[in-house]
Amino acid sequence: MSPAASRDGGFDSASAGRPLMARLDPRTRVVLALAFSLTVVAVEHLAALVLALAAALVLAVLARLPWAATLRRMLALEGFMLVVLALLPFTVPGRMVAEPLGFAVSAEGLTQAAAIALRANAVAVALLALLGSMELVSLGRALGRLGAPERLVHLFLFTVRYVAVLDGEYRRLRLAMRARAFRPAAGPHCWRSVGYLFGMLMVRSLERAERIDAAMRCRGFTGRFHSLEDEAADRPGILDWGFGAASTAALALVAGLGLS
Numbered sequence: 211m212s213p214a215a216s217r218d219g220g221f222d223s224a225s226a227g228r229p230l231m232a233r234l235d236p237r238t239r240v241v242l243a244l245a246f247s248l249t250v251v252a253v254e255h256l257a258a259l260v261l262a263l264a265a266a267l268v269l270a271v272l273a274r275l276p277w278a279a280t281l282r283r284m285l286a287l288e289g290f291m292l293v294v295l296a297l298l299p300f301t302v303p304g305r306m307v308a309e310p311l312g313f314a315v316s317a318e319g320l321t322q323a324a325a326i327a328l329r330a331n332a333v334a335v336a337l338l339a340l341l342g343s344m345e346l347v348s349l350g351r352a353l354g355r356l357g358a359p360e361r362l363v364h365l366f367l368f369t370v371r372y373v374a375v376l377d378g379e380y381r382r383l384r385l386a387m388r389a390r391a392f393r394p395a396a397g398p399h400c401w402r403s404v405g406y407l408f409g410m411l412m413v414r415s416l417e418r419a420e421r422i423d424a425a426m427r428c429r430g431f432t433g434r435f436h437s438l439e440d441e442a443a444d445r446p447g448i449l450d451w452g453f454g455a456a457s458t459a460a461l462a463l464v465a466g467l468g469l470s
Contacts, residue, residue, distance in 0.1 A: 253468025
């Protein structure tokens with residue numbers, strides 16, 4: 211059974227254990243991620259942002275995100291925003307609600323800090339559920355089929371493919387430095403060695419890029435990646451349209467509540 215037939219209501223053993231999010235067309239997930247982010251950024255009311263965060267958590271459940279890894283990523287985000295959120299109640303002018311240690315805390319500052327925290331967490335969780343659980347190659351292909359610039363798509367796909375290759379090259383260079391008894395320390399010798407390390411990494415990256423370009427030209431590359439799948443038959447199915455309609459209704463509710 212083809213992927214399109216499975217999304218049109220078919221049910222096979224391959225999709226039996228897959229989460230709902232994985233059975234959606236990648237283009238549907240990209241469009242929903244963009245619509246969700248724009249809607250959440252546009253609304254201001256705390257009630258609408260709480261509803262958006264609840265919707266993002268529902269998406270995370272549907273995507274079956276690993277909660278431990280997701281919480282670690284969210285804690286990294288919270289640590290980045292902590293200083294800004296802690297300073298807003300003391301720096302935004304408005305009606306004073308408290309005065310700890312002689313510093314005035316404004317209600318407007320607390321509201322703004324809560325709005326930023328809710329907005330950032332809602333968008334982050336939704337993007338992890340919609341895009342973070344998707345293979346990067348599928349994401350690049352979906353962007354190309356949605357009309358993104360081909361050069362941008364090619365750059366994205368090449369980055370996904372060769373970032374691991376460059377990381378392996380970097381690890382080999384570091385291993386060679388350790389084999390020669392190099393130990394990081396503050397001093398001109400260490401800085402010079404690190405400069406040589408990154409210089410060699412850039413040289414080897416350029417050499418590999420030239421070999422890849424020559425290999426692609428030998429294989430008749432004309433500026434477009436061709437897929438072996440039947441793109442004409444691979445259209446969004448009933449599941450995509452139903453999930454898109456439900457998501458649109460939820461986003462309309464968030465926008466109506468936040469812009470009213």
